[in-house]
Amino acid sequence: MIITAAHVPAIxxxxxxxxxxxxxxxxxxxxxxxxxxIGLIGLGLLRWLHL
Structure with missing residues (x-):
């Protein structure tokens, strides 16, 4: 299973x-x-995690 940005809030x-x-x-x-x-992910500040 590949974890994407859509999976992060659920996890x-x-x-x-x-x-x-x-x-x-x-x-x-x-x-x-x-x-x-959720705020950091929404702003795109955690893109370095390759989510």
């Missing part, structure tokens, strides 16, 4: 959801990281 959301289930106190931290990552 990040899946990992965030699992972490929130395991440790609910991480909710604010995980949401902040998720929003930052």
């Amino acid at each position: 990040v959301a899946l990992i965030a959801g699992i972490l929130i289930l395991i440790m609910p106190r991480l909710l604010n931290f995980i949401v902040a990281i998720y929003l930052i990552c």
